[in-house]
Amino acid sequence: MSTVIIFASKSGTAEKCSKMLSEKLPGEVKVIDIGKNPNPDFSDYDNVIIGASVRAGQIQKAIKEFVGKNLDSLKSKSVGVFLCMGGDRSQFDEYLKQNFPGEFLDACKAKGFFGGEFNMERLGFFSRTIVKALSKGKPIPKLFEENIQAFADSFKK
Numbered sequence: 225m226s227t228v229i230i231f232a233s234k235s236g237t238a239e240k241c242s243k244m245l246s247e248k249l250p251g252e253v254k255v256i257d258i259g260k261n262p263n264p265d266f267s268d269y270d271n272v273i274i275g276a277s278v279r280a281g282q283i284q285k286a287i288k289e290f291v292g293k294n295l296d297s298l299k300s301k302s303v304g305v306f307l308c309m310g311g312d313r314s315q316f317d318e319y320l321k322q323n324f325p326g327e328f329l330d331a332c333k334a335k336g337f338f339g340g341e342f343n344m345e346r347l348g349f350f351s352r353t354i355v356k357a358l359s360k361g362k363p364i365p366k367l368f369e370e371n372i373q374a375f376a377d378s379f380k381k
């Protein structure tokens with residue numbers, strides 16, 4: 225079994241989760257940052273996993289475009305999607321629906337809610353100010369390693 229994880233990340237969480245996931249999957253696993261490689265070739269892989277993070281309700285444009293452009297070929301693979309996000313589980317399905325075609329979501333054998341982090345040192349002044357204002361009084365986001373494990377397990381079946 226071979227897997228490619230294609231991710232986009234603004235401040236490192238989705239990148240970190242992609243690496244964590246890659247260590248939990250059997251067989252050959254390749255991790256590709258779509259920011260560095262906008263048109264990755266996934267034809268040689270059995271599993272294609274798409275990972276992104278959410279800002280103001282939106283995922284990275286490069287991931288949206290990649291999924292839109294490759295919808296048919298992606299559907300011929302075993303596909304999955306995960307999101308890194310600061311919001312809670314109740315917002316996860318809504319974000320998926322807002323950002324991915326229904327056809328793609330229907331084809332996914334796993335959908336991962338991986339949680340999020342505020343990596344303040346990697347945020348610009350503007351983003352830091354927004355985060356500080358919006359997160360006042362709310363729980364600090366965290367990663368759910370158990371969800372990353374469960375996601376990996378569904379690709380072992």
Ligand SMILES: Cc1cc2nc3c(=O)[nH]c(=O)nc-3n(C[C@H](O)[C@H](O)[C@H](O)COP(=O)(O)O)c2cc1C
Pocket residue numbers: 232233234235236237238239276277278279280281282308309310311312315339340341342343347351352354355
């Ligand atoms: C400016 C900004 C806006 C954000 N907006 C949202 C949001 O609308 N919903 C959400 O669930 N999380 C939001 N987050 C939290 C991020 O999704 C979270 O920090 C995630 O771990 C970032 O992943 P990345 O480092 O891979 O980009 C926001 C974070 C920042 C910095």
